Amino acid sequence: xxxxxxxxxxxxxxxxxxxxLQCAQDMNHEYMSWYRxxxxxxxxxxxxxxGAGITDQGEVPNGYNVSRSTTEDxxxxxxxxxxxxxxxxxxxxxxxxxxSPLHFGNGTRLTVT
Amino acid sequence: xQTVTQSQPEMSVQEAETVTLSCTYDTxxxxxxxxxxxxxxxxxxxxxxxxxxxxxxxxxxxxxSVNFQKAAKSxxxxxxxxxxxxxxxxxxxxxxxxxxxxxGYALNFGKGTSLLVTP
Numbered sequence: 001x002x003x004x005x006x007x008x009x010x011x012x013x014x015x016x017x018x019x020x021l022q023c024a025q026d027m028n029h030e031y032m033s034w035y036r037x038x039x040x041x042x043x044x045x046x047x048x049x050x051g052a053g054i055t056d057q058g059e060v061p062n063g064y065n066v067s068r069s070t071t072e073d074x075x076x077x078x079x080x081x082x083x084x085x086x087x088x089x090x091x092x093x094x095x096x097x098x099x100s101p102l103h104f105g106n107g108t109r110l111t112v113t
Numbered sequence: 114x115q116t117v118t119q120s121q122p123e124m125s126v127q128e129a130e131t132v133t134l135s136c137t138y139d140t141x142x143x144x145x146x147x148x149x150x151x152x153x154x155x156x157x158x159x160x161x162x163x164x165x166x167x168x169x170x171x172x173x174x175x176x177x178s179v180n181f182q183k184a185a186k187s188x189x190x191x192x193x194x195x196x197x198x199x200x201x202x203x204x205x206x207x208x209x210x211x212x213x214x215x216x217g218y219a220l221n222f223g224k225g226t227s228l229l230v231t232p
Binding site for chain 2: 031033035040041042043044045048050058088090092094096097098099100101102104106107109
C-alpha cells in the first residue's frame with residue numbers, strides 16, 4: 001500500500017532557486033494539504049485542496065504555490081527559496097469527512113542556504 | 114483558528130510505567146474532532162488515537178487511552194505499560210466539524226511533547 005508518497009526526501013537549495021515538492025496519494029482522498037514543521041512550532045498549514053481544481057491558502061502560504069489538476073497529485077512549488085523556508089514539509093490527505101484522520105507522507109527535509 | 118496547547122515540551126517515563134501527556138484547546142464549537150499523533154525519529158506521522166467530541170466515552174487503543182473533558186477543553190493521552198518504542202514526539206490536534214473557508218478539513222496542531230522512555 002503506497003498511501004501518500006512524497007519526493008524528494010531531502011533537498012538543498014540556494015537562495016533564489018525554485019523547486020517543486022511532489023505529493024501523490026492512491027487512496028482517492030478528496031482532501032490534500034501541505035504542512036511545514038519547524039522546531040518548537042508544531043505543524044503549520046501552508047495550502048490545502050478539497051478536490052481537483054480547488055485550492056486555498058492556509059496559515060503560512062507566502063512563498064508557496066500549489067495546484068490540484070488531478071485527485072491524486074498535489075505539488076508544492078517554492079517560487080524563490082529563502083532561508084526562512086528551511087523546514088520539514090509534510091503532505092497529508094484524507095477523505096472529505098471531519099472524522100477522517102490525515103494520512104501523512106514521510107516528509108521532505110529542505111535546507112535553503 | 115482554534116488554539117491547541119501542549120504545556121509539556123518534554124516528558125520522561127520509565128519502561129513499564131504509565132505517563133500522561135496534556136493537551137488543552139480553545140474553541141467555541143460544540144462538535145469537533147481530536148487526535149493524537151506520534152512522530153518517532155523516523156519523522157513519520159502516525160495516528161495514535163482519535164475522539165469525537167459528541168461521544169462521552171473516552172477512546173482507547175490498546176495501551177493508549179484518552180481522558181476527554183469537554184467542559185474543561187482538555188484531551189490528555191495516557192500511555193500504559195510504556196515501551197522503548199513509545200519514545201517519540203507526540204502531537205495533539207483539533208479539527209473543526211465544519212469546513213470553513215480558512216482551513217477546510219485541516220488539523221490545528223499543538224507544538225508537541227517529546228517523550229523519553231528510560232529502561
